[in-house]
Amino acid sequence: MKRILLSAFGVLAMAMATLMPASAETKGTVYYLVPTLLDEFQTGSVSALEMFLGQVGYEMKTLNADNKTDAQQSQMNDVIALKPSAVILAAVDFNALKPSIEAARAAGIPVVEFDRQITSTPSDFTSVAGTIEIGHVAAEQAQKLLTEKNGSVKGKILQVLGDPGDPYTLDIQKGFEEKMKEFPEVTIISHPAMMWEASNAGTIVADNIVSNPDIDLIFNHAAHLSVAAVAALEAAGKKPGDVMMMSSNGAPVGLDLIRKGWLNVEVEQPLYAQAAAVAMFMDKVVNKQEIKAGDYDVLGLPSVVTIEEWGPNIKIPGAAIDKSNVDNPAFWGNMKPPSDTVKSVE
């Protein structure tokens, strides 16, 4: 029995040793609190942030909240106790994390908002594409597509949202609908794919294509929902181009669907640039130095830092991807991380 116990402890110790990376000389440890890993954008953000922060001398550790606000709040409390150099937060809930952000900053730990903007309390830096702005870009593309098909901005749009409890999708919807409001001849039918689950999106498309055969355009709030939407269209006997389709976030699946002719437009979130911007300003954030407003070049994308009520905010424009530019390696969906290394802003 003793021998078995000793062997078991030995195996456990070896396993633990393999899990603990050897510590190297770094400027410090930064924790990234990612909302979920069940999404290609978020998985991509982990590797992009890790790579860029490594280039400017920081080690990054990631905690996954599995889309649970309470789990992310607990993670924040744990991380505060560890006193890292900084925390990068992509909040599950934009407002619920406010007390945790305030607690971290009160403990002297800078907080960087990534991808999801929190305006209700100050942060040390915010790097976003802007979810409402993604809705705006999507609306511009929808107007273009409807004009090409119907001669003017008129027709029927099926909007497949993500989970209705996720502010991310609600913001895109808000941005999209406020720009489309100007066109009374456009009817928008909106349905949520509960829990961002692909087969739910497939069912919505399958039902609506039968009940509303005159749908001109389908707008899915994430590329992985488009895959199921395409499967539903295919099962209904449709061919690429029969129904126009667009989605947002610029995931690899979306780009593949553009190449196959199913998807007309993918509105990209500039993942690499968003992550690179965080790394570029990390020294200033950690050392609590002033971040100046102005124009910056982030991986070749013209980006603007403004000083808002909630702190310095860099906004990087999202791009509309279609057949003409789908192979551009700058899009994160092409899975070719930039070869240029980022440098800290002086």
Place this chain on the structure above:
Amino acid sequence: MNPRTRRILELVLDNLVWFMLLFVLIIFSLFVPNYFQLGIFANIIEASSVLGVMSIGLALVIITGHMDLSVESVAALSAMTVGILFCSAGIGLGIVLSPEWLMVPVSLLAAIAVGGLVGTINGVLVVKLNMSAFIITLASYIWVRGLVLAVSGGRSAQDLAPAIRWFGIQRFLGLPLTAWIAITCFVVFSFILAKTPFGRHLVMIGGNQTATFRAGIRVNRNLILAFVMAGAIAGLAGWLLAIRTSGATANLGVGLLFNAFAAVVIGGVSLKGGVGSLPGVYAGVLLLSSINTAINLMGLPPTFTQVIHGLLVLAAVLLDTLKQAIRQKLA
């Protein structure tokens, strides 16, 4: 009460969920615009295929007086296995077999084997170590979903091989073949449960495990088999899910477990075990799918879906209690 009235009453009680389905379909057809058309009814049956198959396995375990919370994650793992092996984009390896039709049985076997393996682990731990099925399968629900995330790295596999995808596109009598697979499963497992010694033993175990053991029936073996079958059937559901979505994402199938439980309860299977039939479960699945479709067509706020599901389960349990009371009076 005269014998004729009694017979009619018993018929209604035995098939209450089917009458509920009929009632709901008539109401929706009358009041929901565009609902009454063949395409929509085909959609209802097609959308029921994955949930229906998953509910069969869950019902088998619940009838034995246990439960299996892992079926949703098992389906996701099987779908991801098929996706990784036979998808050509994303993380798919794009394996091509020659002749191409060979990919159908190989992918199906892979999905069922993955499910059967998890089912075996669940069954052995529950039966041999006498551990709570709730805890063991809850653990499986978590670690299997974690495994999906680990093997996929959070990425997705797309572009399922056309030979496999064919089942989602090809139609027979207006229904995709995936729906026919689900219907066949219900027919086969209904027969097994009602007409074979193994099926009857499962019901007996759920009714009174000790008495069944004393009657000389191999309770442990049958219970393990029930868990293995639940896992394997969840694997089949995963195969259908991969076909339906032409690949797999890490969050595929999230939320299916609760719908499967709702369908099983609405279908008249007692959570205490020993009572239930699979045709009733299929009616429960169709009922949920009919309501989802109505919500899709009506454009109701999304939160209504869950409220309606919850109320429906509650109504089904209340109806079941009422049914038992009426039966006692009839006896």
